[in-house]
Amino acid sequence: MTDRSVFCIVPQMPPKNAQSKKDEILGIASKLFYEQGYGNTGIAQIIEEAGTAKGTFYSHFKSKEALGIAWLQVRNADWSKALERFLQSSETGSDRILKSFDFLRSDMEASDYRGCAFLNTLAETPQAESALRKEIVSSKRGLRDHFIEALRPTRPDEAEALGSLIYMLFEATIVEMQNFRTAWPAETARQHVAELLA
Amino acid sequence: MTDRSVFCIVPQMPPKNAQSKKDEILGIASKLFYEQGYGNTGIAQIIEEAGTAKGTFYSHFKSKEALGIAWLQVRNADWSKALERFLQSSETGSDRILKSFDFLRSDMEASDYRGCAFLNTLAETPQAESALRKEIVSSKRGLRDHFIEALRPTRPDEAEALGSLIYMLFEATIVEMQNFRTAWPAETARQHVAELLA
Amino acid sequence: MTDRSVFCIVPQMPPKNAQSKKDEILGIASKLFYEQGYGNTGIAQIIEEAGTAKGTFYSHFKSKEALGIAWLQVRNADWSKALERFLQSSETGSDRILKSFDFLRSDMEASDYRGCAFLNTLAETPQAESALRKEIVSSKRGLRDHFIEALRPTRPDEAEALGSLIYMLFEATIVEMQNFRTAWPAETARQHVAELLA
Amino acid sequence: MTDRSVFCIVPQMPPKNAQSKKDEILGIASKLFYEQGYGNTGIAQIIEEAGTAKGTFYSHFKSKEALGIAWLQVRNADWSKALERFLQSSETGSDRILKSFDFLRSDMEASDYRGCAFLNTLAETPQAESALRKEIVSSKRGLRDHFIEALRPTRPDEAEALGSLIYMLFEATIVEMQNFRTAWPAETARQHVAELLA
DNA sequence: AATGAATGAGCCTTCATTCAT
DNA sequence: CATGAATGAAGGCTCATTCAT
Numbered sequence: 001m002t003d004r005s006v007f008c009i010v011p012q013m014p015p016k017n018a019q020s021k022k023d024e025i026l027g028i029a030s031k032l033f034y035e036q037g038y039g040n041t042g043i044a045q046i047i048e049e050a051g052t053a054k055g056t057f058y059s060h061f062k063s064k065e066a067l068g069i070a071w072l073q074v075r076n077a078d079w080s081k082a083l084e085r086f087l088q089s090s091e092t093g094s095d096r097i098l099k100s101f102d103f104l105r106s107d108m109e110a111s112d113y114r115g116c117a118f119l120n121t122l123a124e125t126p127q128a129e130s131a132l133r134k135e136i137v138s139s140k141r142g143l144r145d146h147f148i149e150a151l152r153p154t155r156p157d158e159a160e161a162l163g164s165l166i167y168m169l170f171e172a173t174i175v176e177m178q179n180f181r182t183a184w185p186a187e188t189a190r191q192h193v194a195e196l197l198a
Numbered sequence: 199m200t201d202r203s204v205f206c207i208v209p210q211m212p213p214k215n216a217q218s219k220k221d222e223i224l225g226i227a228s229k230l231f232y233e234q235g236y237g238n239t240g241i242a243q244i245i246e247e248a249g250t251a252k253g254t255f256y257s258h259f260k261s262k263e264a265l266g267i268a269w270l271q272v273r274n275a276d277w278s279k280a281l282e283r284f285l286q287s288s289e290t291g292s293d294r295i296l297k298s299f300d301f302l303r304s305d306m307e308a309s310d311y312r313g314c315a316f317l318n319t320l321a322e323t324p325q326a327e328s329a330l331r332k333e334i335v336s337s338k339r340g341l342r343d344h345f346i347e348a349l350r351p352t353r354p355d356e357a358e359a360l361g362s363l364i365y366m367l368f369e370a371t372i373v374e375m376q377n378f379r380t381a382w383p384a385e386t387a388r389q390h391v392a393e394l395l396a
Numbered sequence: 397m398t399d400r401s402v403f404c405i406v407p408q409m410p411p412k413n414a415q416s417k418k419d420e421i422l423g424i425a426s427k428l429f430y431e432q433g434y435g436n437t438g439i440a441q442i443i444e445e446a447g448t449a450k451g452t453f454y455s456h457f458k459s460k461e462a463l464g465i466a467w468l469q470v471r472n473a474d475w476s477k478a479l480e481r482f483l484q485s486s487e488t489g490s491d492r493i494l495k496s497f498d499f500l501r502s503d504m505e506a507s508d509y510r511g512c513a514f515l516n517t518l519a520e521t522p523q524a525e526s527a528l529r530k531e532i533v534s535s536k537r538g539l540r541d542h543f544i545e546a547l548r549p550t551r552p553d554e555a556e557a558l559g560s561l562i563y564m565l566f567e568a569t570i571v572e573m574q575n576f577r578t579a580w581p582a583e584t585a586r587q588h589v590a591e592l593l594a
Numbered sequence: 595m596t597d598r599s600v601f602c603i604v605p606q607m608p609p610k611n612a613q614s615k616k617d618e619i620l621g622i623a624s625k626l627f628y629e630q631g632y633g634n635t636g637i638a639q640i641i642e643e644a645g646t647a648k649g650t651f652y653s654h655f656k657s658k659e660a661l662g663i664a665w666l667q668v669r670n671a672d673w674s675k676a677l678e679r680f681l682q683s684s685e686t687g688s689d690r691i692l693k694s695f696d697f698l699r700s701d702m703e704a705s706d707y708r709g710c711a712f713l714n715t716l717a718e719t720p721q722a723e724s725a726l727r728k729e730i731v732s733s734k735r736g737l738r739d740h741f742i743e744a745l746r747p748t749r750p751d752e753a754e755a756l757g758s759l760i761y762m763l764f765e766a767t768i769v770e771m772q773n774f775r776t777a778w779p780a781e782t783a784r785q786h787v788a789e790l791l792a
Numbered sequence: 793a794a795t796g797a798a799t800g801a802g803c804c805t806t807c808a809t810t811c812a813t
Numbered sequence: 814c815a816t817g818a819a820t821g822a823a824g825g826c827t828c829a830t831t832c833a834t
Contacts, residue, residue: 435634581758
């Protein structure tokens with residue numbers, strides 16, 4: 001076997017799976033927090049599935065709450081990116097809005113739909129001033145703006161009110177699909193929004 | 199077996215406050231489950247605030263889940279009664295519907311509004327087949343019917359679809375007021391519903 | 397086998413070892429806290445040696461600190477009783493005082509020179525307002541009074557000052573025997589106290 | 595070896611604050627060990643306040659115990675130096691001894707007086723053979739000698755016994771001021787020592 | 793009915809230390 | 814010399830539930 005290392009400009013091996021331990025923990029935690037709920041998921045399970053030691057976990061995250069915040073942040077970013085990718089082909093604001101409801105529906109069709117990570121966490125966090133709550137509020141503000149901004153170019157006067165209304169229907173769609181485990185909320189909402197935008 | 203109760207010198211004491219121990223436990227649990235969340239509330243706190251012993255608790259309720267179910271049941275009944283009382287003066291279906299949103303708003307004005315007991319519990323109960331979930335679904339079905347039935351007399355054809363839509367806005371109102379801690383969701387939704395019913 | 401229960405007036409079996417679980421835990425903890433130090437002794441070790449479960453422990457003591465306080469209280473009572481027994485034969489106040497130093501000497505020899513439970517706990521409790529500290533102060537006040545009261549009958553005017561001085565020598569005796577693991581501090585102190593009382 | 599420093603353009607940087615990293619760690623640890631107690635102070639806090647990494651710490655000290663020993667050694671030296679400075683103006687042995695008690699008192703006036711670092715550490719170190727204990731014993735032997743030597747010139751015959759006695763009162767003064775948080779122990783002891791030396 | 797002691801798995805977090813870089 | 818990720822045992826404490834009285 002020839003030694004090719006001389007040709008290697010960047011000799012350091014990239015980490016086996018190109019993902020730091022911290023990211024791995026966060027990834028596993030994200031999955032578990034979403035599927036089981038924040039409060040129902042213990043640190044022990046997270047580190048076991050991540051194959052790490054307790055101390056390792058706490059050297060990366062100062063507390064469970066800090067991990068929870070990181071989770072909500074990446075979830076917000078990832079979810080927005082996924083939505084954007086889904087809307088790629090949509091050109092008009094109306095299209096984007098209607099397609100957003102289709103996105104929800106496709107998301108729900110994945111098995112065991114668990115609804116919205118943010119609203120679920122809101123539900124088990126009574127303390128209004130908690131850091132978790134701040135993350136939730138800011139993510140929801142962003143979502144509401146998504147609809148408002150989509151309307152702004154064509155209907156600047158109604159954008160705010162109409163966008164808020166559509167945002168509420170969007171939220172209701174998630175919650176009701178989580179509860180009833182059927183797609184009718186998406187259909188009902190999408191249909192009405194289509195009329196509103198017609 | 200002979201009935202010896204006639205010989206009883208100290209007849210069964212009437213309960214001090216006209217409320218059985220079981221009801222007292224249930225009452226306290228209801229308050230705590232709603233304020234703190236189902237998962238965040240332990241049996242220990244419930245029995246302590248109720249002034250009972252562990253064993254007494256378990257002689258009345260076979261498990262925490264059973265207590266949770268009882269809670270959701272009385273909550274459903276009580277909440278419906280409170281809503282009905284609020285709607286007393288409303289005569290037409292439209293009136294009843296619009297006033298329902300006012301009811302929500304007055305509810306929310308209580309400090310530290312915790313939103314909907316059912317949706318909050320849904321959020322921390324991933325198991326779709328659980329008894330808690332069944333209670334939640336049935337309560338929500340009842341609420342949806344409340345709107346549909348209010349519409350049936352005057353708009354039989356649209357009742358189902360329109361009622362479902364309004365139900366979704368109603369749900370969204372609760373959730374968004376819980377999150378943002380403002381009344382705008384109630385206003386936005388009520389305004390739109392008023393237009394829909396005009 | 398004849399059923400003798402009818403003859404039994406107090407049918408309930410007295411507990412096997414005439415000692416409640418709570419007392420057993422407290423007894424074991426007292427031994428460990430003293431031998432190893434309060435901070436060096438974990439709940440796990442206590443319950444293991446007591447043969448109980450974690451929950452049992454916490455149903456008897458609300459926290460480790462509560463156990464620590466109970467420990468110091470029984471220790472104070474027990475130690476005073478042991479001292480009193482040791483002084484039984486002493487009749488005069490002077491005798492009682494001098495014999496107190498002999499007691500210390502035998503006590504330290506028996507305990508592998510672990511010193512004073514109260515001073516040791518004081519050393520690892522920086523928080524001046526802690527409940528543990530209150531217990532320590534009150535126990536030491538009692539000890540100082542022991543000397544003052546022994547002097548009161550014969551030397552009422554000097555009792556306070558002389559008693560305090562002797563108390564300090566008594567304390568120093570414990571501490572120095574703990575440190576040097578020899579009897580010289582007891583001898584030195586006793587000798588001087590004898591001169592003071594001559 | 596030639597002195598090349600003249601050629602050095604960027605001569606070895608004098609440490610920013612004239613203190614090596616090792617000394618910095620030791621300084622911070624000394625403060626924390628004294629204020630909070632040896633056992634109550636974790637490596638994590640020390641390195642955080644010192645702004646160093648774990649590995650750096652362990653490259654300077656092989657273990658927490660080694661750091662503890664270093665702490666006691668510098669503490670012994672520093673404390674002795676401070677005492678000596680306080681006694682500067684005292685010329686006779688008697689003066690030096692009496693002033694030593696004043697030194698204690700001035701020390702105690704600092705808020706949250708934590709008593710003697712050595713006795714506190716003794717209290718949480720049951721193992722008689724530990725390295726920490728050796729340091730403690732030797733420091734205390736030195737202190738006792740301080741008093742004996744002060745007496746030797748004028749009272750060679752009594753020096754040993756009287757010095758030991760005064761040493762004990764000195765120790766008791768520290769301990770009782772730590773416990774009661776008042777200056778009476780210093781006054782009581784100083785007064786008596788003054789009589790002894792008169 | 794009611795009591796409350798007992799259970800043991802589980803909670804989140806910190807410990808002192810090692811090691812590859 | 815310095816870094817900081819990794820370790821896993823141990824820290825104090827709470828959980829829902831059972832059971833003998």
